[in-house]
Amino acid sequence: MMVRGAVSRQASRTLAAAGVAVFLGIWCLLSYGGIVPAVILPSPSEVFWAIPYLHFEEALVRSALASLYRVFMGFLLAAAVAIPLGILMGTFPPVKRFFSPLVDPLRFLPISAIVPLFIVWFGFEDLQKVMFLFVGIVVYMLPLVVEAVERVDDVYLQTATTLGASRWQLVWHVLVPGSSPAVGEALRVMNGIGWTYVIMAEVVNAPSGLGHLITVSQRYGHMDRMFALVFAILLIGV
Secondary structure: OOOOOOOOHHHHHHHHHHHHHHHHHHHHHHHHOOOOOOOOOOOHHHHHHHHHHHHHHOOHHHHHHHHHHHHHHHHHHHHHHHHHHHHHHHHOHHHHHHHHHHHHHHHHOOHHHHHHHHHHHHOOOHHHHHHHHHHHHHHHHHHHHHHHHHOOOHHHHHHHHHOOOOHHHHHHHHHHHHHHHHHHHHHHHHHHHHHHHHHHHOOOOOOOOHHHHHHHHHHOOOHHHHHHHHHHHHHHHO
């Protein structure tokens, strides 16, 4: 096995399947073998049969759509703020110096700590959950957009300047296209971050949503349903 050696497509598929098989094998051994009690680790079959119950009795699809709507709206608001502001911060250092003391500390704020504050500001309805997700996503998305713009090679700016490009032409025709691949990757990753926060967003007074179902299942000790819901979130995220 070479350091950073290339892996063929067939080998990648085989290794991926092997990884999943090993994971399932360990899970089966621990659960069916009685090594870990079912109240802690339900078996794969228990998790599988929890899905029909959640679908027919707990409106799994409706809850998934509710969570999807909240995550999408929070993500959309975060992108609408982070992309233009990140481009400005990555293009003009004075703008970055102005906003950095306000934005950078927010990345170290425990996001769960602002839930009570957002309840006071936005109430208990969907607006509170969307705004919570918006803040949770935008504080991590913004630095990635700034970094993507700053990593565009100066040679492109110098070439465009030599050809007579104006300041805003440098932004729209050099920096924006040059940073687009990295910004796209940041958007993909940040969409996943939204699903990590949706549970906290739906803990408080959510009539539906996957986070609400997980909270109810945890309250009554239904570990099989909790695992099924976690796998549902992973599937949607993928």
